[in-house]
Amino acid sequence: MTVPGYQYHPAAPPPAPERRRWRPWLTAVVAAWALALAGFAAWSVRHDPPTVPEQRTIAQALPVLARATGSLLAAADAGTRTVTLGELRFDRDCALTPVREGVEASREVSVRVRAGQAPVTLEEIARALPAGYAATARHNAAGTRYGLRADAGEFVGIEATADSDARVLSLRVSTGCRPLADGVDLAPTPRAATELPAALTAALRTLNGSPAGATSTEIACPGGARTARTVTSAEFPAPADLGPVLRGTVPGAVVVQADPHDWAYRTGDTSVVVVEGEGTARVSATTGCG
Numbered sequence: 027m028t029v030p031g032y033q034y035h036p037a038a039p040p041p042a043p044e045r046r047r048w049r050p051w052l053t054a055v056v057a058a059w060a061l062a063l064a065g066f067a068a069w070s071v072r073h074d075p076p077t078v079p080e081q082r083t084i085a086q087a088l089p090v091l092a093r094a095t096g097s098l099l100a101a102a103d104a105g106t107r108t109v110t111l112g113e114l115r116f117d118r119d120c121a122l123t124p125v126r127e128g129v130e131a132s133r134e135v136s137v138r139v140r141a142g143q144a145p146v147t148l149e150e151i152a153r154a155l156p157a158g159y160a161a162t163a164r165h166n167a168a169g170t171r172y173g174l175r176a177d178a179g180e181f182v183g184i185e186a187t188a189d190s191d192a193r194v195l196s197l198r199v200s201t202g203c204r205p206l207a208d209g210v211d212l213a214p215t216p217r218a219a220t221e222l223p224a225a226l227t228a229a230l231r232t233l234n235g236s237p238a239g240a241t242s243t244e245i246a247c248p249g250g251a252r253t254a255r256t257v258t259s260a261e262f263p264a265p266a267d268l269g270p271v272l273r274g275t276v277p278g279a280v281v282v283q284a285d286p287h288d289w290a291y292r293t294g295d296t297s298v299v300v301v302e303g304e305g306t307a308r309v310s311a312t313t314g315c316g
Contacts (some may be wrong), residue, residue: 028163028165029113031034034292043190051233054203056075056221057242062296074300082206084116084128084129084131084201084204084205084206084207084210085143085208085209086204086209087131087181087204087207088131088183088201088205089113090167090179090201091131091133091178091182091199091201093134093178093248094159094178094184094199094246095111095199096245096248096254096256096315097155097156097248098135098155098184098197099111099135099152099245099314099315100247100314101151101155102147102151102191102314103296103297103314104150104256106139106140106143106280106281106282107138107139107147108138108144108282108297108312109135109137109297109312109313110135110136110137110294110297110299110310111243111244111245111254111256112133112134112136112243113243114131114133114147115133116129116131116213117128117131119134120203120217122205126205126270127206128203128205128206129204130200130201130202130203130204130205131200132198132199132200132309133245134199134250135196135199136195136196136299137151137195137196137197138193138194138290138299139193139194139282140192140282140284141193142191144190144191145165145169145250148172148173148185148186148188149163150197151163151174151197152174154198154293155176155184156248159177159178159179160176161176161184162175162176170189170190171185171188171189171190172188172190173185174186174187178199181201182199182200182201182202183200183202184198184199185200191241193266193288210300211231214280216241218239218240218307219239219240219242219257220223221242222240222256222257223257223294225296225311226240226259226310226311228275229272229298229300229308230270232271232275233262233264233265233309234262234263235259235309236259236260237306238260238261239259241257242256242257243256243258246313247315248315254314255313257310257311257312258309258310259309261308262307262308263306263307264305264307265302266286268286268288269284269285269286269289270314276298279291279292279293279298286302287301287302288301288302295313295314295316296311296313297311297312297314299311300310
C-alpha cells in the first residue's frame with residue numbers, strides 16, 4: 027500500500043550469517059579429551075578400589091574372605107576357650123538387582139567359653155584382630171546383649187552377636203552379595219580327613235566312636251607359615267551323659283564346658299568339642315594358629 031506523495035522503499039534483507047570457519051585444532055582437542063577420559067576410566071576400573079561390593083566378583087572376594095577367617099581364628103584362639111572352624115558356605119539366596127542374581131560366601135568360627143566370659147571374650151577378640159579391621163565390641167544399655175563388628179576390607183565383614191550369658195559364640199565372616207564368577211564351586215563337598223589329631227583319636231576311643239568318615243576343613247594362618255585345621259568325626263552312638271565317660275579321660279586338659287550334652291576342652295594347642303543330640307555324638311578337634 028502506498029500513500030500519495032510518499033514512495034515506498036522495502037527494507038533491505040538481513041545480512042547473510044557469517045560462515046563459521048573450520049577450526050581443525052578444536053576437533054583435535056575434543057578427540058584427545060575423549061581419549062583421555064576413556065583411558066582414565068579404563069585405568070580406574072583396573073586400579074581404583076571398589077566402592078560397592080558389586081564391583082568385585084565372588085572369585086575376587088574369596089581370597090579376602092580366607093585372610094579374614096585366618097585372622098579371626100588366630101584372634102579367637104586362647105587357652106581358656108575352644109575354637110572350631112566351619113566349612114566354606116555359599117548362599118544363592120541374594121540378588122544384586124531385581125533381575126541379576128548374586129551369591130554370598132561365608133565362614134564361621136565357633137568359640138566356646140566358660141560361664142560369664144562371653145562379653146570379655148568378644149572384647150579380647152576385637153583387640154586381637156588386625157588394627158586395620160577397626161574391630162569394635164559393644165553392648166546394649168542393659169548389658170545383656172553384646173556384639174562385634176570388623177571390616178576386613180573390600181566389603182568383607184566380621185560380625186557376631188550374643189547374650190551376655192552365652193556359652194557358644196558364633197563369629198561369621200562374609201562377603202556380602204557378589205556377582206557370580208566362572209570356576210567357583212558353589213557346592214563344595216567336605217574333604218575326607220587324611221590325618222587325625224591325637225586328641226580326636228583319644229576322644230573317639232573313649233566314646234567308642236570310629237575315625238572312619240572324618241572330614242577336614244582348613245585355613246591359612248596370618249603370614250601363611252601355619253595352617254589351622256578342624257577335623258570332625260562322623261556321628262556315632264553316644265552315652266546318655268558325656269560327663270562320666272569323659273571326666274576321667276582328659277587329664278591335664280583345660281575344661282571349658284562340661285554339660286551333659288556338650289563338652290569342650292583343650293589339650294595343648296588343640297581344641298576338642300564333643301556334642302551329643304538324639305542319641306548320637308560327634309567330635310571335632312581343631313589345631314589353631316598358636
